[in-house]
Structures are given as structure tokens and as C-alpha cells.
Amino acid sequence: MSSPIDPSLSAIMSERRQLINLAYRLLGSLADAEDVVQETYARWYAMSAEQQEAIASPGAWLTKVASRICLDVLGSARARRESYVGEWIPEPLPGRTDWAAGRLGGAAVDPADRVTLDESLNMAFLVVLEAMTPAERVAFILHDVFRYSFAEVGEIVGRSPAACRQLASSARRRVREAQVPRAAVARQAGVVRDFKRAWEARDIEALVGLLAPDATAVGDGGGVVSAALRPVEGAPAIARYIVEITRLVPGMAIVERTVNGQPGLVAVHDGVTVVVMAFDVAGDRIQRIWGVRNPHKLRSWTTD
Structure with a gap:
């Protein structure tokens, strides 16, 4: 007869989903997020039982430690990404991988400044985060x-609540400046589906018609596989580049899939996912395309 699960262990492990949610958004990499969470739990279990029992809120402790580890990782990641071959794009996530674990006892936030968990998952948002300081x-x-709360954030990052308020305000401004008026999800899906059909037909004229004139396409091969080392700019150039891939x-x-919570496309060759594409759709036109080809970032993808 198996022994019952220790309630305290169950409570600690139930925080894992929340920690992954947080670490992925902070790092833009599921692999790095999983490493951070593993290190966080290692530090918890390195403490004695007495030390663990002295912690009033284990969940808050785990979040604080994970956030501090992420802060350190972000510092070193900036140096790594400066030497990255080609463009660096956050690791794409398949399907609905945001479990909306939420924040227990959350602080009051002005609704005008609020970013939902869903919004914070999409590729456009994650790319803006990459331009921020750690x-x-x-x-x-x-x-x-x-x-x-900013008091809690200050304790984590080692700054005053007022300084953290300024940091968040600066970050919020970056997000607003990068925002485009996005189409409803159903409309986005229709535009992406039309793009897929035009791509399959190698119809350059149709592709150009679906792209904004100043559209940008960014590819990430990480030096592992070939990809455009610089962004491809302009609808005609992008259309030609896309057709050349086929x-x-x-x-x-080419398969329709949800990529970071938004309509996207996945290219499969010989049963292996070779490209994952995320889109930023404004109105009836595609404004930005992110294509990830680095196989290290495609490990969480499987073919249907």
C-alpha cells in the first residue's frame, strides 16, 4: 500500500505551473524557464526542515527565488544574444500553454495598465520585452x-518600490509604443489561412496583397540551420523569400497551429517541424512575421 502524499510537498509542487508561467515570460525560453524552476526547487530542498517550516509563504519564497535567478539569467543572456548568429526570437509555444495559474492575493492594478496572461504570451509582446533592461x-x-505590489517587486529586485514603479512605467511605455491595432482573433485566423493558401500556391501577388507594404519578416536559425541573418523588409521581398522556401x-x-496563443503556421517536412511562424495582423494585413527554424527552440513541437 502506497503512503499518502505529503500535503506540504503537494503544496510546494503545485507552484510549479505558476513558476514556469512566470519564468517563460521573463526569459522568452521554455528550456531556460524549466532550468530556473529546477534550480529554485533545488534551493528549497537544500534547506533543513526547520528552515522550510520557518517560511510563512512557501509560494512567495519560490517566486522570489525564481525571479532573482531569472534576473541573473537575463544579465548573462544579453551577452549570449549579442554573439547569437542572426536574429534572436523568443522560443515559440504550441497550443494553449498558458495555464492561467493567476496570482493569489494579487495587488490592485489600474485596469488601464493591466496586461492579461493571454496578452503577455503573444510573440509581439515577448519581442518587445527583449528590448527592456533585465x-x-x-x-x-x-x-x-x-x-x-511594488513593495514585493522591490524586495525581489533589490530596489525601492518607487524605483520599481519607474521601471514598470518605462517598460509600459515601450509596450505602448510598439503596439499596433490588432485584428480580432477570428479575423487574424482568416488572414493567416489566406496566407497559407497563397504560400502553398506560390502566388506572390496574393502574398503581397496580404502583407502590409512595410511588413517585416524575421527568421531565427541560431546558426544551426539557415535563416535570413537580417530582417526581410517590404511585402514583395517577403513574398519572394517565402516562395523560395517552398x-x-x-x-x-504547412499546417495551421496556435502559436503563443495566436493563429500561426507550422511547416513540417518528413514528419519533423522545421519552421514555426507567428504573425502580427493589423486590420486585414500582416505587419510582422517571426519564423523560428532553430531546432533547439522547436523541441516542444510535435506534428499532428
Whole structure:
């Protein structure tokens, strides 16, 4: 007869989903997020039982430790990404991988400044986060997304609540400046579906018609596989580049999938996911495309 699960262990492990949610948004990498969470639990279990029992809120302790580890990782990640071959794009997530674990006892946040968990998952949002300093990113995500008070954020990042308020305000301004008026999800799905059909038909004219004139496409191969080292700009250039991909990889199947909570496309060749594409759709036109080809970032993808 198996022994019952220790309630305290169950409570500690139930925080894992929340920690992954947080760490992914802070780092833009599921692999790094999982490493951070593993390290966080290692530090918990390195303490004695007496030390653990002295912690009033284990969940808050785990979040604080994970956030501090993320802050350190972000500092080193900036240096790594400066030497990254080509463009760096956050790791794409398949399907609905935001479990909306929420924030227990969350702080009051002005609804005008509130970012939902769903919004904070999409690729456009994550790309904006990449332009922030580590401190800005942590303060903004903890406060505006996960509803921690600035006093709590200050304790985590080692700054005053007023300084954290300024960091979050600066980050919020970056997000507003990068925002475009996005179409409803159903409309986005229709535009992406039309793009898929035009891509399969190698119809350059149709592709150009679906792209904003100043559209930008960014590819991430990470030096592991070939990808455009610089963004491709302008509808005609993007259309030609997309069609060229199908010529270079005959037999490639293009599948509609949800990418970071938004309508996207996945290219599969010989049963292997070779490209994951996320889109930013404004009105009836595609404004931005992010194409991830780095196989290290596609490990969580499986073919249907």
C-alpha cells in the first residue's frame, strides 16, 4: 500500500505551473524557464526542515527565488544574444500553454495598465520585452502581469518600490509604443489561412496583397540551420523569400497551429517541424512575421 502524499510537498509542487508561467515570460525560453524552476526547487530542498517550516509563504519564497535567478539569467543572456548568429526570437509555444495559474492575493492594478496572461504570451509582446533592461522586464512582468505590489517587486529586485514603479512605467511605455491595432482573433485566423493558401500556391501577388507594404519578416536559425541573418523588409521581398522556401524544401506541409496563443503556421517536412511562424495582423494585413527554424527552440513541437 502506497503512503499518502505529503500535503506540504503537494503544496510546494503545485507552484510549479505558476513558476514556469512566470519564468517563460521573463526569459522568452521554455528550456531556460524549466532550468530556473529546477534550480529554485533545488534551493528549497537544500534547506533543513526547520528552515522550510520557518517560511510563512512557501509560494512567495519560490517566486522570489525564481525571479532573482531569472534576473541573473537575463544579465548573462544579453551577452549570449549579442554573439547569437542572426536574429534572436523568443522560443515559440504550441497550443494553449498558458495555464492561467493567476496570482493569489494579487495587488490592485489600474485596469488601464493591466496586461492579461493571454496578452503577455503573444510573440509581439515577448519581442518587445527583449528590448527592456533585465530590471525593467522583471518589474513589469511581476507587477503588471502577475499583480505583485511594488513593495514585493522591490524586495525581489533589490530596489525601492518607487524605483520599481519607474521601471514598470518605462517598460509600459515601450509596450505602448510598439503596439499596433490588432485584428480580432477570428479575423487574424482568416488572414493567416489566406496566407497559407497563397504560400502553398506560390502566388506572390496574393502574398503581397496580404502583407502590409512595410511588413517585416524575421527568421531565427541560431546558426544551426539557415535563416535570413537580417530582417526581410517590404511585402514583395517577403513574398519572394517565402516562395523560395517552398522551392528549397519540396514536400513541405504547412499546417495551421496556435502559436503563443495566436493563429500561426507550422511547416513540417518528413514528419519533423522545421519552421514555426507567428504573425502580427493589423486590420486585414500582416505587419510582422517571426519564423523560428532553430531546432533547439522547436523541441516542444510535435506534428499532428
